[in-house]
Amino acid sequence: MTISSSGPSTSAADEAKRARIRASLARRHLTERIFKGLGVAAVVTALALVGTLFWMVISKGYPAFTQANVALEVYFDPEIIDVDAAPVRAAGQSDADFRAQNLAWQRQVTLANWNAIVEQAVRDAAPAGFEIDARSALALVETGERHRLRDLFVANPALLGQRVPVEMLASANTDNWLKGTINRDLEDSRQQLSAQTRALADQLLENGTISFKFAWHIFTNVDSRSAPASAGLAGAFVGSLYMMLIVILLAVPIGVASAIYLEEFAPKNRWTDLIEVNINNLAAVPSIVFGLLGAAAFIQYFGLPRSAPIVGGLVLTLMTLPTIIIATRSSLRAVPPSLRQAALGLGASKTQMVFHHVLPVTLPGILTATIIGVAQALGETAPLLIIGMNAFVASIPATPFDQASALPAQIYLWQGNENRNFFEARTSAAIMVLLALMLALNAIAVLLRRRLERRG
Amino acid sequence: MDMMAGKFAANVTPLEEGMSLSDHPIRLEARDVCVHYGAKQALYDVSIDIPDRAVTAFIGPSGCGKSTFLRCINRMNDTIEGARVTGRIALDGEDVYDRSLDVVELRARVGMVFQKPNPFPKSIFENVAYGPKIHGMVRNKAEAEEVVVSSLKRAGLFEEVKDRLHEPGTGLSGGQQQRLCIARAIATRPEVLLMDEPCSALDPIATAIIEELIDELRENFTIVIVTHSMQQAARVSQKTAFFHLGKLIEEGDTANIFTNPAKKQTQDYIMGRIG
Amino acid sequence: MTNLIIAALLLFLLGLAYQQGWSRSQAVATATGTRLHSRPVYHGALAAVWVLVPAVLVLGLWTAIGPDMTRNFILSQLPPDIAALEGNALNSAVARIMALSSGSGVAGTVEPYEAAAAQALDQFRLLSYLVVIGAAAGTGVLALLLVRRRIVPRLRARNEIEMVVRLALLACSAIAVLTTFGIVASLFNEAIRFFTFVNPLDFFFGTVWNPGFATTGTGAVGQYGILPLLWGTVMVAAIAMLVALPIGLMTAIYLSQYASRRVRDVVKPIIEILAGIPTIVYGFFALVTVGPALSGFGQAIGIDIRSTSALTAGLVMGIMIIPFISSLTDDILRQVPISLRDGSLGLGATPSETIRRVLLPAALPGIVGAFLLAVSRAIGETMIVVLAAGNSPVLRANPAEPISTVTVTIVNQLTGDSDFAGPQSLVAFALGLTLFVMTLGLNVFALYIVRRFREQYE
Incomplete structure (x- = not known):
């Protein structure tokens, strides 16, 4: 192999050049490795953060899905439940009168000492010879359970004088104690439960009277302050559902329609430029500002009710609109011009071209944008606080005009509850439900997109 | 055939008086080079010798593998995910795909000019000084200035831009931008200069200027140029290689290839029968 | 019926x-x-x-x-x-x-x-x-x-129907404009009512935030200096950007320039999960995990770090913004023509030299735009600071101490109050207006930069 025929002087210059390059190579490669290492570090950090966040939520929230239940035998003692017979509707009695009579009877039932019934049931369940005072006995069981006994009785007055097995929720404090979410070594004065209750709880757990069961009531109950162990997400869930329905019913048609107008029909001039800038900005306006708009415009000016899903839904609709408009426009823009020209060439009008040919092609894009927008709206919290949806509501809203909570607002409420030991887990569980819903929505978006794109 | 010979013969840049291509030592030597992109093979067993201080042109229809082969020489194919190169390419007898070879150093020795002018969004000065600076070839501003001025002069651009060296390079015309890129490439004083269709984005006048420049640069550099224009190959090169469907069909003195091709495919291409 | x-x-x-x-x-x-x-x-x-x-x-x-x-x-x-x-x-x-x-x-x-x-x-x-x-x-x-x-x-029934359709479409696209108009009008309206109680100069240049309670009657006007809130907002946003910018930028650079397609296809969606998580979850994460961890770390090295502080909130907000920065930067790096990268690599530059000396300078306007959008998002973010910043509207330089922000104060002033009669609740609208103007300025500027950057390479 022959080497370059270049003269000796050039070769020397080449050699000098190469020497200089070689001299800095080690340093340059080190810099390269450091830079790349920083990149890897950044990626690993980001992944680790995702991992930590999910680990925190799941490890804290997972235990809340099982809860201590106490299987008691309840004696509907006629001496304690000293009430008249349940009223029967007389012939010719008006609706209102019968209702009043019935209510009076129920009031009487409510006034019975249900605590005593519960207390007796706990005592019966305790091992023989176990000494326990009334307060300690009652502290074992969730306070709301006495209302459940009352409801059982109201529904079936024949229970009087009978012994019935009833599975009751243990109180939040009992649950804490048994799960160890409270430090079991703290001295008596700093424990929530008396020594007697703690000892009884331990013994009942051992003999199987207390057992951990899946806490379905997280999904079926409404929020409760007096009976934290029975607090559930049903009300918040329905509130969120209403809002999402409103968002879907309003934001999707309006968003798609305005995207179509702006992309296909609007003349390109100063005004449409301004609208474009305006929509892009709207997408970046802080969510809390939309909350202020809701409070001032919808509640104050239009007189819509506070804390109602209708207002929340409208506010979230306005927030979601820009997302849907922007995404729809970009999928409209992605439709090849050849398709439009083909349609117009066949004599279709512009409207026909858009609705018969262009829109069906963009359906997957619009659908994905919609679902992502809805998922975003589902998790939005700040504007809901401004329009009062963080109010405590212990009922399932019957219509979107009733007071209601929403999932993220419920999370906000629960994280602020004083019974930290219990509600940290409850909050995490609620977060898990919310994240699962959002994940499911996103998964649906991905699946639908794939199916529609394959079909198209 | 005679008609064709007449069409090209006048254009061919003759070698120096009394010197044939075989007098030029071989600078680059490729043996059995194959390139795969993923499962697809783009280049089949290419073997060719590239002479020193002469212009070698690769011609062929688009997608024939000529650019792919060019990018093997300075290992630019490394930057494409899934690209795999086998075979041997030696620069001065050193295998460029050898593990011990530093690709940074290789690319300092083998410069490249691309199809579309791609000046960095920096000043003209910074564009040219970029290579010498990263390679530590200049130690101070004076040295940098010297390199910049001499490179711009060699690229024939200095007179046009000497008053606006600190204005952005992206503000120049297309032809000027491409000459800036050539100046940038020769500023690191490479031994080999690869040009990937350097005139395809330029108008005829700018093309003529660049072709003239290539002819001048031949004095100091080993130049390999990929072109889709046969006329250009005939005008600027001394050696021509014809690629088709990933294979090297024929190579030889430019004059020979155009006037007396040995293979039918080459003939067809030159006659315009393969696009 | x-x-x-x-x-x-x-x-x-x-x-x-x-x-x-x-x-x-x-x-x-x-x-x-x-x-x-x-x-x-x-x-x-x-x-x-x-x-x-x-x-x-x-x-x-x-x-x-x-x-x-x-x-x-x-x-x-x-x-x-x-x-x-x-x-x-x-x-x-x-x-x-x-x-x-x-x-x-x-x-x-x-x-x-x-x-x-x-x-x-x-x-x-x-x-x-x-x-x-x-x-x-x-x-x-x-x-x-x-x-x-x-x-x-x-x-021409078809033309008339199409006219009706077109009018309906126009009406729909007017809603977005009406929303902006509604925001501006309602904020202005209530803010002006607030300024009948409090001098705007005292509001914008006051250094003490002490609004008193609504129950003491409208006669008891407290002090409404916005500066402590703005300071808190800026401090949290700055900490957030200090966290998010390096991590987000380097993540985008690594994924777009170094990572193989398989790594990118796995890692990108995972990081984007961070963008979809509701902010209340971040707030809870800050309150329950990050705050105590920071405070414990502070104890270990002998610095007093409160568990709800500007640091906690800023850190977690930074985490929230990472995917925002990384996906915007990734987008922008993709817009830079590949020929520039090839040009630099062809001269023998290492990948990092190419990135630092060619790609990043070329992408700089776009990255600045992304940065500003992220800042705008940080100052408008609410739930993280509500839960983790400590709600203490005092001018303090120490980021390890609790602070308050504009958004936190809006929430505080409006919670549990439905009639906007006194300055205590009306001030929320003046704060909202300030916030809106700040973010609007940032957004308009940032979107303008990004748009010009895109046009440059189109």
């Missing part, structure tokens, strides 16, 4: 009009032997629009004024002494009569005047119901007759 009847009526009118338009256009075409300009479908649709609009207008009018008219009728039926009652007493009297009339009955004995009024109300209801239905149906049918006469082969 009544709603069902009305819906059925509207549907019937709709169907009738459509059918009439359709068949009439066919008939006209055959009778005159000419070709229709538009297909019968369009004639049908046009007829339906013509009929439906007046009918709906009539019904809409009734929903707007109906309840008031009913109430006035009841009041006119009440004896003078009852009608003279006020407030709740009057309302409950009216409610009793409505309950009687609806048939659900009332508790207690029914006064004779109540029974009489209820009966009169029944008649009034039936009558008004018939009148309204009749009017709606009547106008609908009238419109149908009119529109039938318009149907001739030349009628």
